Each structure stands twice: as structure tokens, then as C-alpha cells.
Amino acid sequence: xxxxxxxxxxxxxxxxxxxxxxxxxxxxxxxxxxxxxxxxxxxxxxxxxxxxxxxxxxxxxxxxxxxxxxxxxxxxxxxxxxxxxxxxxxxxxxxxxxxxxxxxxxxxxxxxxxxxxxxxxxxxxxxxxxxxxxxxxxxxxxxxxxxxxxxxxxxxxxxxxxxxxxxxxxxxxxxxxxxxxxxxxxxxxxxxxxxxxxxxxxxxxxxxxxxxxxxxxxxxxxxxxxxxxxxxxxxxxxxxxxxxxxxxxxxxxxxxxxxxxxxxxxxxxxxxxxxxxxxxxxxxxxxxxxxxxxxxxxxxxxxxxxxxxxxxxxxxxxxxxxxxxxxxxxxxxxxxxxxxxxxxxxxxxxxxxxxxxxxxxxxxxxxxxx
Numbered sequence: 557x558x559x560x561x562x563x564x565x566x567x568x569x570x571x572x573x574x575x576x577x578x579x580x581x582x583x584x585x586x587x588x589x590x591x592x593x594x595x596x597x598x599x600x601x602x603x604x605x606x607x608x609x610x611x612x613x614x615x616x617x618x619x620x621x622x623x624x625x626x627x628x629x630x631x632x633x634x635x636x637x638x639x640x641x642x643x644x645x646x647x648x649x650x651x652x653x654x655x656x657x658x659x660x661x662x663x664x665x666x667x668x669x670x671x672x673x674x675x676x677x678x679x680x681x682x683x684x685x686x687x688x689x690x691x692x693x694x695x696x697x698x699x700x701x702x703x704x705x706x707x708x709x710x711x712x713x714x715x716x717x718x719x720x721x722x723x724x725x726x727x728x729x730x731x732x733x734x735x736x737x738x739x740x741x742x743x744x745x746x747x748x749x750x751x752x753x754x755x756x757x758x759x760x761x762x763x764x765x766x767x768x769x770x771x772x773x774x775x776x777x778x779x780x781x782x783x784x785x786x787x788x789x790x791x792x793x794x795x796x797x798x799x800x801x802x803x804x805x806x807x808x809x810x811x812x813x814x815x816x817x818x819x820x821x822x823x824x825x826x827x828x829x830x831x832x833x834x835x836x837x838x839x840x841x842x843x844x845x846x847x848x849x850x851x852x853x854x855x856x857x858x859x860x861x862x863x864x865x866x867x868x869x870x871x872x873x874x875x876x877x878x879x880x881x882x883x884x885x886x887x888x889x890x891x892x893x894x895x896x897x898x899x900x901x902x903x904x905x906x907x908x909x910x911x912x913x914x915x916x917x918x919x920x921x922x923x924x925x926x
Contacts, residue, residue, distance in 0.1 A: 589739045591732040598623050598734065601754070603681075606763035608807040610682050618697065618750045620757065623734040625920060628755030630730070631748060633923045636720055637703075638665050638710040645703060645752070646923065648674040651916050654856040655759060660864025664708040671830060673864035676857050678915075679850060681757035685812040689846045689862045692836045696753035701745060714745040721748065758920055761852055763807065765912035777909065784906025787899065798903055799876070799889045800851075809851035809910065816844045818880020818890040819861060825884055830863065841885045855911050869907055873900050 598621035605612055614620055631637065632645045648662045649655040655677035662674045672689050680687070686694060693699040703709040704717055721727045721743050728740035735747050767785075769775045777785065783795060789805075790797035803817075804810055814833040822828050825843045834843030846862045860866040866875065877900065879892035895903065915921070 589741055591728055591740060592738045594729050594732045596732060596736040598736075601625050601758070603758050603760060605682075605760060606807075608763055608768075609679070609760070610684075610808070612681055612757060612760075613684065614757065615695065615697065618753060620754055621734060623730070624751050624754040625758055626924075627727075627730045627734045628751035628753065629920060630727075630924050631752050632755050633925055636724070637712065637717055639712040639716070640665055643710060648703075648709070649677050651921060651923075652856075654678050654853040654913075656857045658858070660859050662709070664706070665711050666708075668708045670708045672862050673859065675847075675849060676853070677756055677759050678761055678853055679808055680759060682760070682808060683810075683812050686814075686847065690833050690836050691814060691847055696756050697746075697749045700749040700752040700756070704745075717748070718743055718745060755920075758918070759915075761912055761915045763912070764914050765852070766909035767906070768912070770909070778905065780902045780905040781909050783899070783902035784904065785909075787895075787903055788906050796893060796895055796899065798893060798895065799891070800903075802889050803848040803887075804851045809854075810848050812847060814842065814845040814847055815887045816883055816885050816890075817846075817848075817876075818883070818886045819865070819875075820844060820883070821881040822883035828883075832862065844883055844885065851907065852910050853912065855908055856913070869904055870900070873903055 601620040601622045601624070603612055603620060618624075632649075635641045635644045635647075637644060643665050648657045650657055657674045659674070661670045661672055663669050675689060681696060685691065687696070687699045688702075693702065701714075704712050704714060721731075722740045728743065731737050731740075731743050731747060731751075734751060737743065737747070766775065766777070766781070770777050770781075770785075786792040786795045787798040788800045790799075790801065802811075803813065803815055820828055822844055825834075825840050828834075828844035831843045833845040833847075834840065836842075849857075854860075855869065858867060858869070860869070860872050866872050873895075876890070877893045877895045880886060880890045
């Protein structure tokens with residue numbers, strides 16, 4: 557009876573100790589996860605937009621804040637987003653290459669080449685007709701979700717990314733300051749994408765290239781630059797129309813439309829090696845169409861076209877001068893231009909006036925880990 561009673565007492569003691577331990581453990585976990593003691597006082601981030609540019613449209617549920625931009629900046633440059641911590645968004649979007657990577661097609665963490673060239677992120681927050689070469693994402697928030705799970709890019713899962721962010725010493729408090737979460741368990745892929753989108757919306761050029769300065773009457777172009785300007789915009793009746801401004805017009809030097817610019821011969825509209833826009837819309841006449849990129853800083857973003865097939869701007873000009881290749885849906889403005897060597901040189905001279913890297917002096921665009 558004494559032994560049995562002692563056993564009951566011992567068991568009861570163990571239960572009490574275990575219960576106390578569980579309470580302490582639970583309390584510690586709650587304390588570790590609790591972020592409510594960190595101030596949540598987000599400050600608006602004012603993006604400087606040149607007067608000639610379109611207005612920056614910001615989603616009501618993702619206002620621009622200093623805290624959100626700084627969180628997005630760190631996420632953009634942090635290899636923590638990739639499966640093996642070896643690559644970040646910036647690997648394929650390097651500032652000194654106008655936020656491209658210099659490859660014909662980009663490589664992921666496993667060394668596998670993709671099928672398309674990395675697009676520049678300059679002024680990406682001002683493009684409102686779809687993102688990526690095929691327009692499959694409508695917003696920056698949607699766009700930011702894709703590279704992480706793409707098997708030929710960062711090849712990760714969002715579940716894995718979120719766990720790493722929750723366990724990090726720094727990120728939970730940054731999410732708190734940016735979005736007001738009260739626990740690190742509230743970190744989500746949607747919030748991460750919102751932060752990256754905020755950062756991408758500040759990648760805005762200054763509209764201070766030679767072309768812009770000439771347009772404001774501050775400088776005079778060379779004769780070659782001026783002739784190229786005339787041909788680009790089809791101003792002078794004495795020079796041929798280079799047919800450029802139809803797809804690369806406006807202050808951003810893109811209409812952000814999707815066109816077939818005659819890159820590939822396609823007797824049948826299903827013959828394109830990459831269906832482009834058609835794969836998204838499933839409309840036959842969209843096959844082989846791709847988004848017209850901005851020509852601002854075009855000299856910094858070689859190689860060119862969606863698959864990086866042209867190494868130089870001279871090759872690009874030669875392609876358009878030749879009239880391209882046949883397909884039923886090729887843009888009607890793609891035709892033999894008849895430019896001679898001097899005229900092609902003048903057109904190139906004008907394209908070089910679109911270079912302006914002064915926007916990179918914004919410290920908020922720099923790598924925070926360097």
C-alpha cells in the first residue's frame with residue numbers, strides 16, 4: 557500500500573512538473589514569436605517621378621512606406637530566397653546592367669538555362685499592361701511570387717522561404733515594422749511579395765539622358781544624333797522612317813504592347829519555337845508576340861530580344877532594316893527600311909542618347925549587404 561501510494565505521489569509530481577514545463581515552454585515560444593513590443597509606425601515613401609512619366613499607380617492594400625521599401629530591398633538582394641542560398645533576385649537583375657544580367661538567357665541555381673532573357677526592371681512600376689515578356693503577371697505583387705518557385709530560377713518553395721524568414725534574427729522585426737504583424741508566424745509569401753514590389757516601384761530613371769536634355773533645350777545633339785532622332789520619330793521628309801516610335805514611343809520608349817517583330821519564320825502560327833503571349837491568352841494570333849521593352853538605357857541591356865539572340869544594337873538595327881521574317885501575324889510596320897550604312901549609324905547614335913544611369917545614385921537601390 558505504501559509503495560502504491562508512493563508511486564501515485566511520484567506520478568502526480570511528474571504530471572505537475574511536466575505541466576509546468578509545458579506552460580513555461582509555451583510561454584517562451586509565445587514570447588519569442590511575439591513582435592507586438594516593436595513599434596509599428598510606418599513612414600510614407602515618396603517616389604520621385606519625372607514630370608514627363610506616367611503617374612505611379614500604387615495598390616490600396618500595399619502603400620509605399622520606407623519600412624516596406626527597405627524590407628523589399630533586403631529580400632531582393634538576399635540569396636535566402638533560393639533553395640541553396642546561392643542566388644537572389646539581383647543575380648538576374650544587376651543594377652550596373654540596368655537591372656538585367658548580360659546573358660542571352662538567364663541561369664538558375666542548378667545551372668539550368670532558361671528560355672528567355674532577363675528583362676530590365678527600370679521603370680517597371682510604370683508598366684500597366686502586363687509583366688514578363690508574355691504579360692502573364694498583371695501586378696508587381698504577382699510577378700514577385702514567381703521566380704522563387706521557378707525550377708530554372710531560384711528553385712525553392714515558398715513554405716521553405718517563409719520558415720527561413722521566420723527563424724531569421726532580423727527579418728521578423730522588419731516585417732513587423734513594414735506591415736504591423738504581431739507574431740513572426742504571420743509572415744507570409746504575400747507580404748514578402750508586397751515588400752519586393754514596393755522596392756521595385758522605386759526603380760525609376762531620372763529622365764536625364766542626352767535625349768531628355770535635348771528635349772528640354774539644355775543641349776544640342778550632334779548631326780548624327782539629330783538625324784537618328786528624325787528617323788526614329790519620322791519627323792523629316794528628307795530621311796527614311798525607321799518605324800521605331802510605333803512600338804517604342806512615349807516618355808518610357810515603349811507602348812508596352814505585344815507584337816510579332818518578325819524574328820522567326822512561321823508559315824503556320826503554331827510553328828514558333830516560343831509561343832510568347834499566345835501561350836497566355838491561348839489566342840492563335842498572339843503566338844510569337846512579345847512585349848516591346850523600353851529603350852531607355854538600351855545600350856546597357858545587351859543581348860537583345862526575348863531570347864537574347866542579338867549581341868549588339870547594330871545587329872538589332874540590321875534585323876529591322878531587313879524586314880524580318882514572315883508570319884501571318886507579323887506587325888505590318890515590320891518591313892524593309894532601306895537604311896544605308898550612314899543612316900544606320902545615325903540611328904544607333906540616337907539610341908545611345910537614351911543612356912542615363914544617374915538614377916542608380918539613389919542609395920535605396922544599392923545592395924544593403926555590401
